[in-house]
Amino acid sequence: MLDPDFRVAAMTGAGVSAESGIATFRGLGGHWENARPEELATPQAFAADHLKVWRFYEARRVQCANCSPNPAHLGLARLEEALCDRFTLITQNVDGLHAMAGSRRILELHGNIWRVRCLECGEEVEDRTAPFPELPPMCGCGGMLRPAVVWFGESLPGEIFESAFQEAAASSIFLVAGTSAVVEPAAGLARIAASHGAKVWEVNPEETPLSYICEKTWRAPAGEVMDEVVDLILSKCQD
Ligand code: OAD
DSSP: OBOTTOOEEEEEOTHHHHTTTOOOSSSTTOHHHHSOHHHHSSHHHHHHOHHHHHHHHHHHHHHHHTOOOOHHHHHHHHHHHHHGGGEEEEEOOOSOHHHHHTOOSEEETTEEEEEEEETTTOOEEEOOOSSOSSSSOBOTTSOBEEEEEOOTTSOOOHHHHHHHHHHHHHOSEEEEESOOOOSTTTTHHHHHHHHTTOEEEEEOSSOOTTGGGEEEEEOSOHHHHHHHHHHHHHHHTBO
């Protein structure tokens, strides 16, 4: 039987989508190897050159449209299936692959690349057109659309971050997978979990600033070990 107090939260980053063929941000071949984030992922960059920013997001949308979930996404969906509302997935990813894998309780800290928001009327909708016939895409009201993702210098969606904070604080195990853990406030969630008594586990081929607080670590690609991690979590949650 499931221990009723046992809760799990997982926070994922770009590394969990790497095996689906989506580039990470940092490291070899990452988006930020050849471009600075402040030139592409800030409101100032969009104001200065919206076409340049849209071309970057358009290329990522086209790339994501051709990618499928990998065993890391599928393993986390299996964990949710087993734990139901005792599991929450917190992601910094905007690619939508967790939902495609079957996860339902997803807190998207940095928005979603498949959503667009009008700069004039503020309406936000899902739009899976990739590529758009013309850039920048426009809203029915005549205003320019922007990707509904969180850029550097912008606040995270308040309710989503608050929920993520609560889930981190309530978790028995907090799994961190595929993130360099250098972007706040997302990275801080693991510390919040640890300070409330959670065991922090990490899946990442590389060491991160969170590694020192982790009780368990898998130095391997997430797609190769997620099933083992999920099985271990499920073995811990029995009464
Ligand atoms: P990063 O690109 O910073 O980090 C990716 C991490 O994934 C690194 O620590 C890699 O070692 C690891 N990794 C690579 N391949 C992996 C694999 N197969 N399995 C597991 N881990 C693997 O990506 P994030 O941490 O997600 O924000 O970046 C955080 C935020 O910074 C992003 O949401 C984005 C970015 O700038 C905004 O755009 C606002």
